[in-house]
Amino acid sequence: MRKSAFAVLILVILGNIAFWALWNRPVDERSWAGAITGVAYTPFHSDKSPSKGDKASADDIEKDMTALEGAVKAVRTYSTTDGSEMVAAIAAKHGLPVTAGAWTAGKPEIDEPELAGLIKLARANSNVRRVLVGNEAILRADLTVAQAIEYVKRVKKKVNVPVSIAEPWHVWLKNPELADAVDFLAVHLLPYWEGVPVDQSVDYAMFRYNELKAKFPNKHILIGEIGWPADGPWRRGAEASQVNQAKFIRNFLNVAAQNKLDYFIMEAFDQPWKREIEGTAGTSWGLWDYQRNPKFPMIGGVNEVRNWEIKCATAVALGFLPLVFFLWRRGDLKIGGQIFYGALIQAVASVLVFTVSAASAAGLALTTEIAWGLLIFCQLVLFAVMLIDGMELTEVVWQHKFKRKFIPCSAAPLPNAAKVSIHVPCYNEPPHMVMQTLDALANLDYPNYEVLLLDNNTKDPAVWRPIEEYCKKLGPKFRFFHLDNWPGFKAGALNFGLAQTAPDAEHIAVIDSDYQVHPDWLKATIPHFNRPEVGFVQSPQDYREWEHDLFQRMTNWEYAGFFHIGMIQRNERNAIIQHGTMTIIRKSALEKVGRWGEWCITEDADLGLRLFEHGYEAVYMPESYGKGLVPDSFSAYKTQRFRWAYGAVQILKHHWRQLSPVAKELTAGQKYHFITGWLPWFADAAHMVFGIAGILWSIGLMAFPKYFEFPPNVFMIPTLSVFAFKVGASLWLYEARVKCGFWDKVGAAVAGMALTHTVGRAMWLGMFTSGRPFVRTPKCENQPALMQAFLMAREELVLLVSLWGAALAIVMVFGHENRDAFMWSGLLVVQSLPYLAAFITALINVFPTLGFGRNKPQPADNAVAGAGD
Numbered sequence: 001m002r003k004s005a006f007a008v009l010i011l012v013i014l015g016n017i018a019f020w021a022l023w024n025r026p027v028d029e030r031s032w033a034g035a036i037t038g039v040a041y042t043p044f045h046s047d048k049s050p051s052k053g054d055k056a057s058a059d060d061i062e063k064d065m066t067a068l069e070g071a072v073k074a075v076r077t078y079s080t081t082d083g084s085e086m087v088a089a090i091a092a093k094h095g096l097p098v099t100a101g102a103w104t105a106g107k108p109e110i111d112e113p114e115l116a117g118l119i120k121l122a123r124a125n126s127n128v129r130r131v132l133v134g135n136e137a138i139l140r141a142d143l144t145v146a147q148a149i150e151y152v153k154r155v156k157k158k159v160n161v162p163v164s165i166a167e168p169w170h171v172w173l174k175n176p177e178l179a180d181a182v183d184f185l186a187v188h189l190l191p192y193w194e195g196v197p198v199d200q201s202v203d204y205a206m207f208r209y210n211e212l213k214a215k216f217p218n219k220h221i222l223i224g225e226i227g228w229p230a231d232g233p234w235r236r237g238a239e240a241s242q243v244n245q246a247k248f249i250r251n252f253l254n255v256a257a258q259n260k261l262d263y264f265i266m267e268a269f270d271q272p273w274k275r276e277i278e279g280t281a282g283t284s285w286g287l288w289d290y291q292r293n294p295k296f297p298m299i300g301g302v303n304e305v306r307n308w309e310i311k312c313a314t315a316v317a318l319g320f321l322p323l324v325f326f327l328w329r330r331g332d333l334k335i336g337g338q339i340f341y342g343a344l345i346q347a348v349a350s351v352l353v354f355t356v357s358a359a360s361a362a363g364l365a366l367t368t369e370i371a372w373g374l375l376i377f378c379q380l381v382l383f384a385v386m387l388i389d390g391m392e393l394t395e396v397v398w399q400h401k402f403k404r405k406f407i408p409c410s411a412a413p414l415p416n417a418a419k420v421s422i423h424v425p426c427y428n429e430p431p432h433m434v435m436q437t438l439d440a441l442a443n444l445d446y447p448n449y450e451v452l453l454l455d456n457n458t459k460d461p462a463v464w465r466p467i468e469e470y471c472k473k474l475g476p477k478f479r480f481f482h483l484d485n486w487p488g489f490k491a492g493a494l495n496f497g498l499a500q501t502a503p504d505a506e507h508i509a510v511i512d513s514d515y516q517v518h519p520d521w522l523k524a525t526i527p528h529f530n531r532p533e534v535g536f537v538q539s540p541q542d543y544r545e546w547e548h549d550l551f552q553r554m555t556n557w558e559y560a561g562f563f564h565i566g567m568i569q570r571n572e573r574n575a576i577i578q579h580g581t582m583t584i585i586r587k588s589a590l591e592k593v594g595r596w597g598e599w600c601i602t603e604d605a606d607l608g609l610r611l612f613e614h615g616y617e618a619v620y621m622p623e624s625y626g627k628g629l630v631p632d633s634f635s636a637y638k639t640q641r642f643r644w645a646y647g648a649v650q651i652l653k654h655h656w657r658q659l660s661p662v663a664k665e666l667t668a669g670q671k672y673h674f675i676t677g678w679l680p681w682f683a684d685a686a687h688m689v690f691g692i693a694g695i696l697w698s699i700g701l702m703a704f705p706k707y708f709e710f711p712p713n714v715f716m717i718p719t720l721s722v723f724a725f726k727v728g729a730s731l732w733l734y735e736a737r738v739k740c741g742f743w744d745k746v747g748a749a750v751a752g753m754a755l756t757h758t759v760g761r762a763m764w765l766g767m768f769t770s771g772r773p774f775v776r777t778p779k780c781e782n783q784p785a786l787m788q789a790f791l792m793a794r795e796e797l798v799l800l801v802s803l804w805g806a807a808l809a810i811v812m813v814f815g816h817e818n819r820d821a822f823m824w825s826g827l828l829v830v831q832s833l834p835y836l837a838a839f840i841t842a843l844i845n846v847f848p849t850l851g852f853g854r855n856k857p858q859p860a861d862n863a864v865a866g867a868g869d
Contacts, residue, residue: 002331004335004338005327005328005331005338008327008335008338008339008342009323009324009327009342011339012323012339012342012343012345012346013316013320013323013346015343015346016312016315016316016319016343016346016347016350017312017316019350020308020309020311020312020315020350021312023305023308024303024304024305024308025301025303026300026301026302026303027243027246027247027301027302027303027304028300028301028302029243029246029247029250029251029302030247030250030251030254031250031298031299031300032249032250032253032254032298032299033298033299034253034257035070035071035072035073036071036072036073036253036265036287037072037073037074037256037261037262037263037264038072038073038074038075038076038099038262038263038264038265039068039072039074039075039076039264039265039266039267039268039287040075040076040078040224040225040264040265040266040267040268041064041068041075041076041077041087041267041268041269042077042078042084042267042268042269042271043056043060043061043064043077043083043084043086043087044056044060044271044273045060045290046272046290046291048060048273049273049276050079050082050273051273051276051277052273054082055082055083056082056083056084056086057083058086058090061083061086061087061090062090063292064268064269064292065087065090065091065093065094065096066094067288067292068094068096068268069094069095069096072096072268073096073097074096074097074098074099074129074264075087075091075096075097075098075099075264075268076098076099076100076101076132076224076264077098077099077100077101078101078103078135079101079102079103079114080100080101080102080103080113080114080116080117080118080120080121081103081113081114081117082103084101085117085120085121087100088100088121088124088125088127088128089124089125091127092125092126092127096127097127097128097129098125098127098128098129099128099129099130099131099132099222099224099264100118100121100122100128100130100131100132101118101131101132101133101134101135101166102114102115102117102118102131102132102133102134103134103135104133104134104135104137104142104143104148104151105137105142105143106137106142106143106144106147107142111151115133115151115154115155118131118133118155118159119155119158119159122158122159122160122161123158123159128161129161129162130161130162130163130164130183130184130222131155131159131161131162131163131164132163132164132165132166132186132224133148133151133152133155133163133164133165134148134151134165134166135165135166135224136166136167136168136188137165137167138165138167138171138175138178139167139168139171145175145177145178148165148178148181149177149178149181151165152164152165152181152182153181156183162183162184162220163182163183164182164183164184164185164186164222165178165182165186166186166187166188166224166225167186167187167188168187168188168189168190169187169188169189169208169209169211169212172185172187172212172215172216173211173212173215176215176216179215179216179219182219183220184219184220184221184222185212185216185219185220185221185222186222186224187208187209187212187221187222187223187224188223188224188225188226188266189205189208189209189223189225189226190225190226190227190266191204191205191228191238191248192227192228192229192232192235192238192240192281193235193238194235194238195235195236195237195238195817196237196238197237197238197239198228198238198239198244198247198248199247201228201238201248202248202251202252202255205223205226205252206255206259209221209223209261220262221262222262222263222264223256223261223262223263223264224264225264225266225267226252226263226264226265226266227245227248227249227265227266227267227285228240228244228245228247228248228249228285229245229280229281229282229284229285230242230244230245230270230284230285230286230295231280231281231283231284232279232280232281232282232284233279233280233281233709233710233818233819233820234817234818234819234820235817235818236816236817236818239819240280240281240284241304242295242296242302242303242304242305242306243302243303243304245284245295245296246295246296246302247302249265249287250298253298265287266285267285267286267287268286268287268288269286269287269288269289269290269292270283270284270285270286270288270289270290270295271283271285271286271290272290275709276706276707277706279709280709280712305354311353311354311357312350314353315346315349315350315352315353315354316346316349318349318352318353319345319346319348319349319350322345322349323342323345323346326338326341326342326345327342332399332400332401332403333394333395333398333399333400334398334399334400336397336398337394337395337397337398337399338398340390340393340394340398341390341391341394344386344387344390345387348383348386348387351379351383351718352379352380352383355375355376355379355718356376358712374690374693375711377686378686378690378719379718379719381679381682381683381686382683382686382718382719382722383722384676384679384683385679385680385683385722385726386722386725386726388676388679388680389680389725389726389729389730390725390729392565392566392569392729392733393729393732393733395569395572396565396569396733396736396737397732397736402568402572403572404571404572404574406528406571406619406620406621407621408520408524408525408621408623409523409524409525409526409527409528410524411527412523413445413446413447413448413522413523413526413527414447415447415448416448417446417447417448417526418448418506418507418526418529419448419449419450419502419504419505419506419507420446420448420449420450420505420506420507420508420509420522420526420584421449421450421452421497421501421502421505421507421508421509421587422441422449422450422451422452422509422510422511423452423454423494423497423498423501423508423509423510423511424437424438424441424451424452424453424454424510424511424512424513425454425456425490425493425494425497425510425512425513426453426454426455426456426458426464426467426513427455427456427457427458428457428458428459428460428463429458429463429513429514430463431463431464431466431467431470433513433514433629434453434467434470434513434514435466435467435470436516437511437513437514437515437516438451438453438467438470438471438474438478439516440515440516440517440518440626441478441511441517442474442477442478443519444517444519444521444522444523445519445520445522445523446521446522446523446526449477449509449522450477450478450479450501450502450505451471451474451477451478451479452479452481452497452500452501453467453468453471453478453479453480453481454481454483454493454494454496454497455467455468455480455481455482455483456483456486456489456490456492456493457483457484457485457486458482464482467480468480468482479500481496481497481500483496487598488596488598489598489601490580490603491596491597491598491600491603492596492598494510494596494603495595495596495598498587498590498591498595498596501587505587506529506586506587506588507526507529507584507585507586507587508584508585508587508590509522509583509584509585510580510581510583510584510585510604511581511582511626512580512581512628514628514629515581515582515626515627515628516544516626516627516628517582517625517626518624518625518626520625521539521582521625521626522584524621524623524625525537525539525584525619525621525625526584528619529584529586531617533615533616533617534586534616534617534618534619535585535586535589535611535612535614535616535617535618536578536583536584536585536586536589536608536611536616536618536619537583537584537618537619537620537621538567538576538578538579538582538583538584538618538619538620538621539582539583539620539621539623539624539625539626540563540564540567540582540622540623540624541559541563541579541581541582541628542563542582542624542626542627542628543556543559543627543628543629543630544627544628544629545629546630550747550844551634551841551844551845552630552631552632553744553747554744554747554748554750554751554841554844555630555631555637555751556630557734557738557740557744557745557747557748557751558747558748558749558751558752559630560738560740560748561730561733561734561737561738561748561752563622564622564737564738565733565734565736565737565738566677567620567622568620568622568737570620570673570677571618571620572669573667573669573670573672573673574612574617574618574667574669574670575612575618575667575669575670575672575673575674576608576618576620577605577608577677578604578605578607578608578611578618579604579605580603580604581626581628582625582626583604585607585611586616589611589614589616590607592614593607593610593611593613593614594610597610599650599654600647600650600651600654601643601646601647601650602643602644602646602647602648602650602651605647605648605651606647606650606651606654606655609651609655609658609674612665612666612670613655613658613665613666614665633792633845634754634789634792634793634838634841634842634845634846635792637751637755637841638755638758638792641755641758641759641762642758642759642761642762643762644762645681645684645758645759645762645763645766646762646763646765646766647766648678648681648763648766649678649762649763649766649767650766650770652674652675652678653766653770655674659671659674659675681759681760681762681763682763684756684757684759684760684763685759685760685763685764685767686760687756687760687831687834688756688757688760688761688764689760690831691799691803691831691832691835692799694803694806694827694828694831695799695802695803695806695828697711698806698807698809698810698824698828699806701810701813701814701824702809702810702813710818710820710821710823710824711824712820716823716824716826716827717823719827719830720826720827720830723830727749730745730749730752731745731746731749734748750837750840750841751837751841753833753834753837753838754793754796754834754837754838754840754841754842755838756834756835756837756838757795757796757799757834757835757838761795785846785847786843786846788842788845788846789839789842789843789845789846789847790842792842792845792846793835793838793839793841793842796834796835796838796839797835797838797839799832799835800832800835800836800838800839803828803829803831803832803835804828804829804832806825806828807824807825807826807828807829807832808825810824810825810828811825
């Protein structure tokens, strides 16, 4: 590795480490050096759940008491029938007093065994100092106040320790008769659930404590639960985080010591099983995590991400080999490009490590595990697309020079120049437009060529006979063929033309019937065939008469991005996509690889790939030598892109063996471009699934909150960031290669985005069907303009309205207390942007006030017709 590359390697890795360190710099909070008066304790480890009928084991309790000994002075339990009844005896061996609790639910089959067990515990264990005959049972409306008082009285008669019931502060204030019945008040003070910001939370808890103290001056007050979760949704102003948990706990412990408070911190150990009933927040109140490791120190700085050094090292290691491989292979890039793409590799590795580590949390509900799997898969696809786009951007902006740059030949062709047979497939096209195409071909500055007009399946003689007559007028170079009921669509017509080609023709050129070629087209391109390894020469598609129509202007510049960015970069690795107009193929090569593939609706791209597989080279010249017409309607624009995307899947399925890593027919660069070039279309397919899943998940959040929770920001923020990166990279690429104004760049981006749903649908159909599907172009010419827009974008509109409706409903239902609702709603809105772009594009297309000169003759939609591009 060169010294400069090694320096970039070190710089990028140090930059990643610095980012992790800056992001995880410790936060200093008030320290605590003493023991904790008490902790709430539930004896379930991560592999058990009382909601599933599991029982705690004595071995687990013994391990927990060992961990707590010396750190806390007492423990509080919640049940006497789930294994918790063993806690008192085991805690006694470690010198820990116990406040024992019974779980009451207003059901005799639950309450009676619990109360009997509580009485037994208090009598048998001298370290049981107090008992509680329920936990928030009145709050849950499981018990009435009268029932709770009756339970308190029953237990009082049978035990010699103080008796109470645990409830939040407002239950005590509302029911003074309950306070009269108990020996002490066991109050829960949990500011997080009340949406109190962490900086105000300890003061708020003390305010409620003092309120109770003033109301019941003769009652001892035990704070039965107080704490803060390390993870969970926003609750109005309350944010669950590791730093906030440490801040609250450490501040409260100091205040408690100053005021000599009696309390139990909520809680000792994280309880993953609580996710099913309390969501993420319910799992993360512990001072120790579910693996029984301390979550934060009581003295010194606190980090939001525990053990971030290990995660950082994992991220660096994950991105190391790809980074080394990139720097080793891409010495042709400028230093800026090496740093940019190297940093992108390390950033992706870091986000993946962070996402997977968050997804590995124990106790996830089944629906959440499924969601995590889907989300991580989607992130992998998004990041793959991001790296592909990043590579293209890097090569465009920071490449030193082109390795394969072909320039037009300017010398006058010799009289005996190689003969070219130009094939013009045509289906039901306006005669005057085709005549203009023929006129341009008649003016070619080339001595040796013929033109075959291949009219494929046009039913109306009034359409094709004028063209036949015009070919006769143009002379013997022009031959017309009308094919009735001819199979194979465009490929079938071209294969017929190949059979009719003059025997002495050496090259086959193909143009669509709307293309007007430049006189120098053949003169500038044919000399490149002097090298025998050249199988085909390609010029870009280009367009005319779009300047005064906003819709056509947008589509023109959207097409331009591919031909002036993607194709130029693909040409560097001899991996261009052959497109079926402005292409010239060596006739012998075409015959050798098996002619045009009638099985594939994108026969041009298939032919180009087969030529590469047979070892031929392609020449791509970015200069324009012919201009056609852009689609006249959004419907035709979508249908054309559907065909391209569906055909791409057909090609991948047909050529997967040649595209596999072990295959030798294609170079690594060719495999890279043919796979990664179509991968963004698979991302569009994933986008469609994620949009629908987002709607369904939103319904689940509102209808079944017990089983659904908001995806964490660790997923949502990267997803939004990838979208922003793609938009920024697209504008940057256009700025570097496509010479158009800013608003034309924006218009091109909107037009391209408008095709997302069409491409996604084509990819899904392509993966699960074979053969060309029927794609109907909407017949809405007689509808009002607005109705045309609705019809052309009807599927997108359904998804747009559904996503916006889901986003609005989420904000209305959850937005008053959960800021994650706004993040999720924002993600749904971002997911809706392609559908919004589709509707906007449709509106631009149909309203005359947004375009000019829309009444030009246009080619028929060839995705349905079967000839032309």
